[in-house]
Amino acid sequence: MLTKPTHFYVILLACLVSLSGRLSAQPQPYKLWYKQPARNWNEALPVGNGRLGVMVFGKVTDELLQLNESTLWSGGPADTNPNPDAKSYLPQVRKALFEENYELATTLLKKMQGRYTESYEPLGDLRIQQPFSSQPTDYYRDLNISDASATTRFTVDGVTYSREVFVSAPDQVIVVRLTASKPGALNFTASTKSQLRYRLAVINNRELALNGKAPAHTDPNYVGDNPQPIIYDDVSQCRGMRFALRVRALPSDGTVTTDTAGIHVSKATSVVLLLSAATSFNGFDKCPDKDGKDEQKLVVGYLNPAARKSYTTLKQAHQQDYQTYFNRVSLTLNPTKNGPDRQALPTDERLSRYATGEDDPTMESLYYQFGRYLLISSSRPTGTPANLQGIWNPHVRPPWSSNFTININTQMNYWPAEVSNLSEFHRPLFGLIKDVAVTGKATAQNFYGIGGWTAHHNTDIWGLSNPVGDLGKGSPLWANWAMGGAWLCQHLYEHYRFTGDKAFLRDTAYPLMKGAAQFCSDWLIPYKDGHLVTAPSTTPENVFVLPGGKQGEVSIATTMDMGIIRDLFTNVVEASTVLNTDVAFRQLISEKTSKLYPYQIGKKGNLQEWYKDFEDVDPQHRHVSHLFALHPGRSIAPLTTPDLAAAARKTLEIRGDGGTGWSKAWKINFWARLNDGNHAYKLLRELLKLSGVEGTQYANAGGTYPNLFCAHPPFQIDGNFGGIAGMSEMLLQSHLDHISLLAALPDQWKTGQVNGLRARGGFDIVEMAWQDGKVSKVVIRSTIGGNCRIRVPNALKASGGVALQSASGANPNPLFQGPTVPTAASPTAQVYDFMTQAGRNYTFTMQ
Template sequence: MLTKTTHFYLILLAFALRLSDPLTAQPLKLWYKQPARNWNEALPVGNGRLGVMVFGKVNEELLQLNESTLWSGGPVDPNPNPDAKTYLPQIRKALFEENYELATSLTKKMQGRYTESYEPLGDLLIRQPFSGQPTTYYRDLNISDATATTRFTVDGVTYSREIFVSAPDQVIVVRLTADKPGKLNFVASTKSQLRYQLAAVNNRELALIGKAPAHTDPNYVRDNPQPIIYADASQCRGMRFALRIRALPSDGTVTTDTAGIHVSHATSVVLLLSAATSFNGFDKCPDNDGKDEIKLVESYLNPAARKTYTALKQAHLQDYQTYFNRVSLALTAKNGSADRQALPTDERLSQYATGENDPTLESLYYQFGRYLLISSSRPTGTPANLQGIWNPHVRPPWSSNFTININTQMNYWPAEISNLSEFHRPLFGLIKDVASTGKATAKNFYGIGGWTAHHNTDIWGVSNPVGDLGKGSPLWANWAMGGAWLSQHLYEHYRYTGDKTFLRETAYPLMKGAAQFCSEWLIPDNEGHLVTAPSTTPENVFVLPNGKRGEVSIATTMDMGIIRDLFTNVIEASTILNTDVDFRKVISDQTGKLYPFQIGKKGNLQEWYKDFDEVEPLHRHVSHLFALHPGRQIAPLTTPELAAAARKTLELRGDEGTGWSKAWKINFWARLNDGNHAYKLLRELLKLTGVEGTNYTNAGGTYPNMFCAHPPFQIDGNFGGIAGMSEMLLQSHLDHIGLLAALPDQWNSGQVKGLRARGGFDIVEMTWQDGKVSKVVIRSNVGGNCRLRVPNALKASAGVGLKPASGANPNPLFQGPTVQTVQGATAQVYDFMTQAGRNYTFVMQ
């Protein structure tokens, strides 16, 4: 039987052997020659619940800390605006009379309260009193093992700090070492921007306990003299939190007081940190009905302290690499490129911004996005918010909440295709909570059934239109399609996994509730089409005939696209489950009556009910293309005229925009099978910003730590960007698997392993040369028909044992494929039946 130590070294050996694979030989590290000067240069580590930003400073290291459930506020008021629904008939009357200004002013009266804010936990400061200047400075984030390292030499002694956040042990691990005995001297202290107290628990432990605000206004609210409130008469708002730090030295002396943990003359010390809050669910008072945060911290910290550093690291690696190692990507530039992997990451980004080829940087960016999802969205925790889990502000940008008119959904676009399906689950938990409050919102705000949600939500499941009872703009506050869009993620999980139990027990009931709301929300227009009213298109405005701006209208294209998508998914799901035949017929009939997509006077896809001009023609949102992506109602193969209109829309809207906007546009262009335009936007998304000499501070780009710049930082740009890269290589939203569907010329050759396709298929391996698939291995997880669409002819490897698809010619891969031509490009289409658990290998003919 293997010992734990032997097992650990076998893991390291396996990892070393893995590096012999040319696909994974690229060092997956972000590294730098200097400490972080600001937050956008610090490096993120996390385990989905605990997050750390590592600055790598020499004399006073700063580790900025977060805990994913630490939010202001408490459970929502289900009826914050009792008069709201009385205005609905008046609004609809005004809209059908084309009195848009009156409709906008009345719609403001249908608003509730703002969401709460995600709060910072605190800081860990490590003061090392060096007299000399550091040499040979180095810091990195190794995303292959989710570990950050800082190393430097002072007065002939090399000091190192290694930091990782363990999911199995639920602790932050900081190991400090000196390469000469007894030379490690430091003080580790902590503080918080929230209200807190410190206590020395014993000679080796420091404790911080605190309280989050009862309410925190969004950062954009500036008319409130007291934006942060701690007092709460109801005793139901404002959660407690606790942080503990314990030192485990190898030698030397350790003493502790409220000024910190004092370490003298040591050679190696491990600091263990853990934290917890009293959060006990979206509908529980975090104070009166909260969990015991102190006991929770002890339950994490005490078992971890009994383990060796080697055992902690072993468990961390085994857990993390189980997920991270599923996918690998290697890209080769068409025109070749110099090897820039020896350059620091900030220098690589700087050279890349000048137009240099660096395909390994693009591969690193892809894997960094997967790393961020693993680090900020663990299966049983809270979802990644606007900043993942990393936030230093008490009033963060946009409350660092869950913005569900694009941003939260974008966070999870790469989850299934990049083989991180489990990390999709926190979003499903949030949807369940929001659906619960959303039933009250549907009833109290609109007088109808089902459930709905609007522009924003938070850990408390806010579902009402935000805006603080009329102070917000309807163009974002009163958009009622948040629940319908979120429901798409439930069905997408089923489409990728084929998990009927999940579909029956979790997805379908939630999807049906959202569809019930939409079914009752729709009303007929003067021509008998079913429309939504009031309706907005986040977050754009139009020009009225009198030259004024309009915010609220009827049947925006985004509304119609989302409802078509939801109804299609619910109809398919109810058919698969053989349930709700009557409801299926109702929404099937309604689908045929929905206001159709319109092509405007410029040849573009019309955004509003009428062909209005935009106030901002280059607006960052392109919401009316939802049916192209992430929906599936528009595609060059199935609706060429609408696809052409979508292309025209993108041309008119332009390539400029914030980080997440560019990321969405990458996905749009990929769905239009235009890999070169998608690649152009990827390069723009990766433009270095936020440092001297860059002129990109007012548009989306990438900070030196590879976080996406909105600006400021929003993590959705990272996730949306890698989702777009995936779509360039693999698409499965229609009735086939499209390989290299939007391959740019620049990615002339390459290899990818581990991507997933809808229908329950894994792309075990795909290699391409000169833009053609040279080998592909497909694994069927659930069996059934596989339709493969590739740019060149393939043949089955010996022993594949193909069976013809139902109704197809026998062995179609041997007898010749169907040939399709779209936009002048031909593709080969193959149909064959698969068995669950089998691999199918094809090579170039």
């Protein structure tokens, strides 16, 4: 019998061994998992490599893989002068506005519209028919976002069948592996088809080829007045790209026969299906038919090398590539509340419980990492940007054409790119901006008779930049908004602010920013009191009430216009200063910035949306565009402009917390910038509210589908990206002249740790741990050197001989621009400066 002391030490030793095992164990992979197949597209699971996308349904006898290729769009190069008379109406529009004849201005502005964008198209479907006479048991399907693969598994008559799907970026193929636990028990037919025009052919005996043609034009899904909304025939050979899809079977045993009905496999144990696809797209300004790439050569060039590799080799290369990016960031929230029972629950059940108010911090961190997974999977460095649905779309006429909507949605897609350590995946957007700037220069001249370049509400793979609306059929409140190009340029400068890449600033960002600033400089006109205003001006996509009860869409100097132009001008001045170039232009822009119509506080204490203090037709409109200066801009902040920040808060209170998915996501960012973490967290929980495929009321719905896609409704990926951008803002902000740690920490996240986030100024937050709302440890790595200023909720001490000084005066780091931080703004906050060297880590712990 053990004595009491011995007994005590045995127990203690056992506890220590157990604890050691838990601490040394590998973290559980991030997974979405379910006990049943997907009933519909909003329950299917997305995989992709930035170019190829797959939605995996996980059906037992009739599996469906819905396929996309990111360059498969309708149409061809944009007509940059579709309305030659457009600019002749500009003086009339301005005259009507200055006379406050808003109704006439709206009517005239419709005469300044061009054509609609083209549409992102579905590639096709792969169906795997696997007939069984008995019902399956032990059904399971998942999406493992730790290695970017989807698995379906079930048992029939004692045989376990498994399907694994991943999309390889290194090898540019879709890989589907089917296995049976019993030798020779695998029998299936894999067939393919497309909703677009196509024909099938058999290559050898194990390969099926689908060759097709995209429409020459596809109307947006909301256009209902054209008898032929989808047009294929185009005699110019300049519209309607070709595409090719091939499926090849690589069996380990059994027999394979192929005809146009499919690839037939019998008595096999394991089979790998390789899918390759390509289009003839050859750039935004090239005819995709007569001047297109050879899609057949491309598709074979992807398929043949991959087919010579083993499944293990393909998977290892895929995982290594993907995890290089995904593993950069880890996030743990309130670990004491993370019960193993929740992670053992299917994702749809977890979402259901979460909606009732249960705590589930691991669901929140899963959602964060899922957003990063989506960006890696839909926006590869050399490819096309993520569109309204990333790369996943099953419709020939998708919602809003699944295009690049640049009055908020496309920009929101890339808010998390830099801060969540996925800077490379920002690059596709820069490529699109280059293309749009080319057509946008013609648009500025042809529609307005002024210099520089501009873009409006929508663009597409062809870089369309004109006001959309089909020559007068669209509403000017969205179609004729001219600030899309100026807003896009913010992303160019943000990339520089995070990375300090002066070559990028000099060669790419600044020339594009300057062109947009030239347009805005010419677009502005003097009005009362010497202020510069925009006219015409709209605020996407809101409507105001005129005296007498009539409604107005078009006015002058909307707050959003002023915010975007002020942001662009500030960035251009800073960039030209860093590059020591364009002194005269810098002076011109500085002078015009000082004359911009200032932000106004309305009679309700809110930030005014229009030039006058008009009432809203819809006081809770989903767009809150006039708060651009708060986020993603930086000219309104509680520390620097407390009165305007208070007005922004009042605006949000009046607007309410309702809204579509992306609207809720934007509001999370707003409340985080107002340092109100609890309100931001409230909206995060609402964004994660489980929604069925049917959705709810459009105006105030939002929520999340069972596959974690954001429910606009319908699905729009911007809500996912905006949501995780807001979570980042709650933990880390760096838009002013300092890095603010735990800037908007909610009570529900009192304890946690995040590794790998990035801050402006070229700083990596290698590690940040906090307890009871206070930073307990932070490790900051400087990538380019220079001064670092941090703002923390509690006092810190430095290790390694680093000199921490209380912040005072202007920050000498040229990447941090703006006013100094008033240290008295918060009685508990501590603000420190310290000098850094490139490539060195700096560690601080709680005093």
